[in-house]
Amino acid sequence: MNINTKGVFLGMKHVLKVMEEQGHGHIINTASTAGIRSEHSAAVYSASKHAVVGLTQGAALEYVSKGIRVNAICPGGVRTPLTDSVTKEMQTTGYVPAEIGVMRMGRFSEPNEIANVVSFLASDASSYMTGTTVVVDGGLTL
Known part of the structure; x- marks a missing residue:
């Protein structure tokens, strides 16, 4: 809660003051x-x-x-050293989390696939978007 929620709250608290002054x-919050x-x-x-989604919409x-x-x-899941270790552990133990079976695209995303969406949200191409939660999960939540 301290990192995922309080960290986002405090970051927004301080940056919103500056943004308000500059008009x-x-x-872009990461949930x-x-x-x-x-x-x-x-x-x-x-x-x-x-809570991050709620803070985003409220702000x-x-x-x-x-x-x-x-x-x-x-x-959704992003290919990183952490998720690579999860894959290795699944192979070792035979335990497969339920979420793995519903990964519609059959893989974790690459970091650049998430970064591309962040770049879009940071650009003028998304100038009519606010309070939006963009799901980038390869169909996991379908």
Whole structure:
């Protein structure tokens, strides 16, 4: 909760002051697919990411008239050294989390696939978007 929720809250608290003074800005928060649906054995993690979605929407409502846009992304699994180790552990133990079976694209995303969405949200191409939660999960939450 301290990192996932309080960290986002405090970051927004400080940057929103600067953005309000300058009359514009854009915040992109990182939630998770766990922020739009709970995951087994991850109640606190899911709650923390639901809170990020709520903070995003609340700040978007409060600051839209001040020229500030606030959006969030909800990535699914991303290929990193951590997820690589999970894959290796599944091979070793034979345990496969339920989420793996519903990965519609059959793989984790590459980091650049998430970065491309963040780049879009940071660009003028998304100038009419605020309070939006963009799910980037390869169909996991379908």
